Structures are given as structure tokens and as C-alpha cells.
Amino acid sequence: QSVLTQPPSVSGAPGQRVTISCTGSSSNIGAGYDVHWYQQLPGTAPKLLIYGNSNRPSGVPDRFSGSKSGTSASLAITGLQAEDEADYYCQSYDSSLSEGVFGGGTKLTVL
């Protein structure tokens, strides 16, 4: 049971927009700790997609965006492409655990 809750799967057709939610609590996202997002393609290491809630590292397309409100955060992907099919993870810090925490991951399927 992950501290941060993500939907197990989402799907969308090419060109569509999808969102992935990450729900936490008052000891992590709600306490003001930043949320980061990673993309993991099959058989590869995770890749930083969004840091500090809404910032994209150099090289990440602007089709990817992040937001945060209250005890939740979201990753939005617009103009869905076949190569976006991957697992996506949110990450934050939990003050009651004094540990970094990840969401359980969301598998994105491009139909």
C-alpha cells in the first residue's frame, strides 16, 4: 500500500489528453512538499519528467505538464503519442515517515 495513491491504469487514443492523479495526505503533498514525476519505459530506469510540481527538465516536451493542489497532484499529457506508453510514478516526501515516498505507479496505454 503506497503512501501516494495513483490509478493503476489510464488509456487514451493518439492525439488525446490524459491525466494521472497522485493523491497524498497532510504529511506529504498537503504539507507543501514538492511532487516529482517519472516516466519508466519497459526494461529501463525511470526518467525524470517533472520536478518541483510543474517544472520540466531540459529535453522533456511541453506536452507534459504537472500541477498540484491541496493534497493531490496531477500529470497531464496532451497530444498523446505511441511512445508515451509507459509507467508513470509520482514522488514526494512524507514528514511523518521522514522518508521519500513514491506512488504505486500508473500504466499508460495508448490505444
Place this chain on the structure above:
Amino acid sequence: QVQLVQSGAEVKKPGASVKVSCKASGYTFTGYYMHWVRQAPGQGLEWMGWINPNSGGTNYAQKFQGRVTMTRDTSISTAYMELSRLRSDDTAVYYCARPRRPILTGYHRDFDYWGQGTLVTVSS
């Protein structure tokens, strides 16, 4: 360019220990924390802890306290993660991960460079 190169796959028996290495290049090794994250087959990511390569200070996830030891050798820019008293549910890919920001900033929670992963299989 920044690279983290990890040691090869391991097969261990229950109760044994495993030590995974992570050799860093392309940046000042002592300038960035090193974190360890693992992923069991078909499962999500799990944070294990970090080491400050400059001071040797460590911080471990509660789940692994007493079983994990993170060390470093600054002369060869290499970090190590040793897990003892292995169980079958320790079977996973173990990653080292470097934070995006250096130690001096005091913020090290997002990771922009990852090792390729080391599969550790625990089986009798």
C-alpha cells in the same frame, strides 16, 4: 556526461548478503547525495535511503533499518548498497539515483540520473 554504472546481476540464497556498486563519472562525486531505489518484479518504485558521499552520512528508510548499509569510496567515485539477511521478497532491481541538485543546496529529493539497475534474485 554524467553516468552511473552499476555492478552486474546477483543470485543469492536466503539469509545471505548482497553488495551492489554504483560507479559515478562526469561530475564531482562528493558534490551530490546518492540515493538507492528498488523495484520488485512487476511492482512500483521503493525508496531505500541515501548517502552523503562527502561526509559518509546516511539515512535509511525505516523498512530497511538494521539490514541495509550504504557506503562509498571517494577515491574511485563509487557508492555501495549492502543488504543483509536476504529474503525472497528482496528479489528486485536495485537502482542508484543522483539528485538533480547538489548537496550545497540542501534539496535532494528528485533524481535526474539513474544507474542501469542491478537485478538481485534471492532463491534457494
